[in-house]
Amino acid sequence: MSKRVTVIGSGISSLSAASFLGKAGYDVTIIEKNTTIGGRARQFKVDGFTFDMGPSWYWMPQVFENFYQQFGKTASDFYNLKRLDPSYRVFWKDDSHTDIPSNLEELKNWFEALETGSSEKLESFLKDAEIKYKVG
Numbered sequence: 001m002s003k004r005v006t007v008i009g010s011g012i013s014s015l016s017a018a019s020f021l022g023k024a025g026y027d028v029t030i031i032e033k034n035t036t037i038g039g040r041a042r043q044f045k046v047d048g049f050t051f052d053m054g055p056s057w058y059w060m061p062q063v064f065e066n067f068y069q070q071f072g073k074t075a076s077d078f079y080n081l082k083r084l085d086p087s088y089r090v091f092w093k094d095d096s097h098t099d100i101p102s103n104l105e106e107l108k109n110w111f112e113a114l115e116t117g118s119s120e121k122l123e124s125f126l127k128d129a130e131i132k133y134k135v136g
Contacts, residue, residue, distance in 0.1 A: 002027045011039020016067060023071065049091075056088055060133075 003026050007018045010032040018028045036042045040054025064075050075081075086099035101107050108119035 004029070006031060009039060010034075010037035012041055014039065019067075019071065 005021055005026045006029045007014050007021070008031050010030050014030065015037065018030050022028045030037075034042065038053075042053050044051045044053055058081060061075070061081075068074050068077065083102055085102040087102040088100050090098045090100065092098070101110055108122055111122050112119040
């Protein structure tokens with residue numbers, strides 16, 4: 001008789017834990033309150049629009065690659081990434097919209113057009129984020 005375990009929720013961390021438990025021989029049951037899996041990485045669709053319920057960017061691809069490699073797979077076995085341009089579109093109440101560019105220089109110019117000096121603040125923020133990312 002195999003050991004049984006129940007994982008509550010189906011976000012990325014829960015699915016990862018369930019995968020490793022299954023690999024270790026456990027009989028895994030996942031319980032999810034929503035109609036779709038993914039936790040904050042899921043989508044909500046209404047009236048022809050798709051809304052990300054959480055992350056809008058694909059951060060730390062090496063973490064995903066490391067996970068898949070432990071199961072003899074790669075990320076490209078499951079999905080292909082495509083850079084979007086614009087990165088995303090913001091719709092306003094008056095039916096207008098704003099496109100957020102994916103190119104860093106265009107993004108800095110976009111910020112600068114909104115507020116003088118903000119492109120430097122964005123650059124500083126990104127440098128701080130890079131340091132935190134590398135340090136851990």
